Amino acid sequence: MPDDFHGAATPLSDADLDQAANDLGCERAVVDAVCDAESAGGGFLPDGRPKILYEAHIFGRLTGHRWDRTHPNVSAPAWDRSLYGAGGAHQYDRLAEAIDLDRASALQSASWGRFQVLGMNFAMAEFANVEDFVTAMCAAEAAHLRAFLGYCRKCGLVGALRNRDWASFARGYNGSGQVDHYAAVLAAAYARHRAQPGSAQAQPGSTPGQSGTVQGQPVLHLLSRGDDVKRLQELLVKAGAQLTPDGDFGPQTEAAVRQFQIDHDLDPDGVVGGQTWAALGGG
Numbered sequence: 121m122p123d124d125f126h127g128a129a130t131p132l133s134d135a136d137l138d139q140a141a142n143d144l145g146c147e148r149a150v151v152d153a154v155c156d157a158e159s160a161g162g163g164f165l166p167d168g169r170p171k172i173l174y175e176a177h178i179f180g181r182l183t184g185h186r187w188d189r190t191h192p193n194v195s196a197p198a199w200d201r202s203l204y205g206a207g208g209a210h211q212y213d214r215l216a217e218a219i220d221l222d223r224a225s226a227l228q229s230a231s232w233g234r235f236q237v238l239g240m241n242f243a244m245a246e247f248a249n250v251e252d253f254v255t256a257m258c259a260a261e262a263a264h265l266r267a268f269l270g271y272c273r274k275c276g277l278v279g280a281l282r283n284r285d286w287a288s289f290a291r292g293y294n295g296s297g298q299v300d301h302y303a304a305v306l307a308a309a310y311a312r313h314r315a316q317p318g319s320a321q322a323q324p325g326s327t328p329g330q331s332g333t334v335q336g337q338p339v340l341h342l343l344s345r346g347d348d349v350k351r352l353q354e355l356l357v358k359a360g361a362q363l364t365p366d367g368d369f370g371p372q373t374e375a376a377v378r379q380f381q382i383d384h385d386l387d388p389d390g391v392v393g394g395q396t397w398a399a400l401g402g403g
Contacts, residue, residue, distance in 0.1 A: 127258030153309035163234030174214040179229035194218040232257040233264035246270035340392040344369040355400040
């Protein structure tokens with residue numbers, strides 16, 4: 121494995137994704153939805169390293185919580201969203217600190233690539249060891265796809281994908297936390313891909329990126345798009361957020377929503393429903 125985690129960074133082709141959907145027996149839009157939910161559709165950072173998310177609570181568990189007190193940013197007794205910090209390259213700073221303590225546990229404590237498969241699950245992803253897994257993650261998105269397919273088969277998630285049972289897939293793939301939120305993100309992403317011009321599953325009149333309304337207001341969340349998102353962003357800017365209102369509900373907008381919800385004693389789930397709209401003055 122390259123010490124700096126730079127590899128060939130070869131992207132997937134449409135043919136690869138079509139074949140994966142065929143192998144799973146599901147629609148291509150289902151596979152695309154998982155890509156969007158996990159990595160915003162791409163497995164590598166602009167600098168060529170795989171996208172990762174470092175999980176301090178996993179490292180703590182794997183190392184017997186030996187470093188929870190001395191290195192609290194990378195080893196924790198329980199999941200704590202605040203430890204993530206910025207995405208992108210910052211996650212490699214956190215990983216590097218953990219590698220200095222315990223390399224194998226550190227590599228297993230990050231989710232990798234286009235489908236964000238946790239390093240700890242290398243065997244279920246059909247790799248012999250975590251070093252081989254990470255080497256493959258650095259090389260090509262085809263390996264990211266292989267890991268995803270292997271994990272889904274071993275964990276019995278293929279049926280959930282075929283049936284578009286987003287809640288069951290969310291629970292099996294990401295755990296029991298925030299199942300409803302993750303399922304909503306998957307459903308919105310699926311609707312968007314299914315409605316794209318040229319999609320074999322496109323249906324007239326479908327509206328991608330929304331999951332209903334509450335008290336006459338749209339329910340918005342990660343991957344939502346359109347004028348309602350732009351209106352939301354403009355209200356967040358008025359409330360002090362640093363955002364560009366572009367109509368695209370990405371990670372920066374989600375972070376601003378969560379912070380607004382924290383500031384106003386709302387459940388910080390990142391989903392904009394009736395209470396959040398009312399607090400923003402847009403309800």
